[in-house]
Amino acid sequence: MKICFLNPFGTDAYDEIIGTVLKGSLLPDTTLEIRHLDAGPRNLDYYAPKQVVQVEILKAVKQAEVDGFDAVVIGCCYDPALTEARELVSIPVIGPLESSVGLARPFGHRFAIVTDHHKAVPMLQDTIRIYGAEPNCVGVESIGWFVDDMVLDPVAVAEDTYLKILDVMHRTGAETVIVGCTIVSACYELAAANGDSKFSELSVVNPNIMAVKAAELFAQLNSRGMYRISRAAFYQALSSHDPIEAAEVAPYFQSTRV
Template sequence: MGVKINFINPFGTDAYNGLIMETMSPYLTGGAELVVTNTKNCPENIDYYYSKHLIEEAIFESCIEAEKAGFDAVIVGCCYDPGVRVARELVDIPVIGPLEATMQMAPYYGHEYVLVTDHHKAVPYLRDMVRLYGEEAHCRKVDCIDWWVTDMIQDTAGVARDAVAAADKIRREAEADVCILGCTIISASHEKAIMEGTPRDVAILNPNTMALKMAQSLAELKQQGAYAISRRAYYQNLKDRNADEFAGVRRQFANRGK
């Protein structure tokens, strides 16, 4: 039986859903099903960290609802990997962060990589993510193309053009083997250009497809009884320790904004 994967765009708008679905669907195999959704009742722009933290609360709710709806895995569709680790505390299905998944797969493509993100504000944040994931030895540089997500959807061809140029330039400067496009919308824009005839450079890694394959693999392992999240420490669930306290927190969250 094929697995069912929920790609959750963390932006509180459906403006990006079609682009994601269009560019990820060709990579579905083995009867896997992809459903692209977005968060609700939260900011539409994750570029600023205040909005990002508000969005993360909506992500937690979306992951809980995805598990209830029968999804076998969730991808949180942003290379900030927003709320991913907290969401793993809340659900038993795999929760995939695109940046983490791609960093883990990058060594199969090249020994060292550069990370190209969207704008200058994201650069230091992703440098922190490199350290968090223990990738300082392999990530040679973090840089950007200076596009904002609300502009990208208006000109995906321009985003793809700038991303390819930046990937090539930064990779050569850093003497790295491959480049991770550290933004799901940059990656989708680049993938769309490939679908429209731009030659593929296999040294440019797409976090969307990497996350999809990671999600499918872990979901299939879970179906076969060979995957479970350890609740010993880091991902221990409050619900298991104190169900009443967990229910109270959930009620408080549900009343927000009413």
């Protein structure tokens, strides 16, 4: 299987840390390529830049399909352009938050989300509601870090995350915590991998790993003709409704990536 993990940021600053965290979780026959956006804003923390980023994501996902990838992970817990990407391509497209929410129950009955900063909290709360998981989500809280600063001190990010998880579990009764930012989660897992046992003692759901394992699963199903995504309504492609209009808008989603 050939999986593309797309960092939806206009920089390569986060590629290495994501690759380091994920390399030990792959099946033997899985090839993982980390990509990032070549155009657009460096991050999508604010709503206006996010709209620009989402167009670039759609171009990158379409290019990944052209390049022969079996599945794509959009590597951000906002799950940006996830629905639109599934409408656009035939290969499975995976969102880290959706995957983590869907797989949280085996880790614990009630979960909380610990994210990066205050701006992300309402966005994730809205997404949890859309995913139908609000009854089991006891809260969304942040550690007060923005993505540009995280790679400068991943150890401090991991420590702050650990303390916040302990606090959230104690106050809310959450049995498990989704670390709801891919970069925060990467910092946390890197600290765990470096031998500090306290990070491995807590029930934590890593959205990077959940998304990649889901990508492997759905890519495998697709290879066997069992990825039967419904095109009846929600994921209906424009081409099935109006092929002429679909052809007219197709150039908007063509990547300039070589």
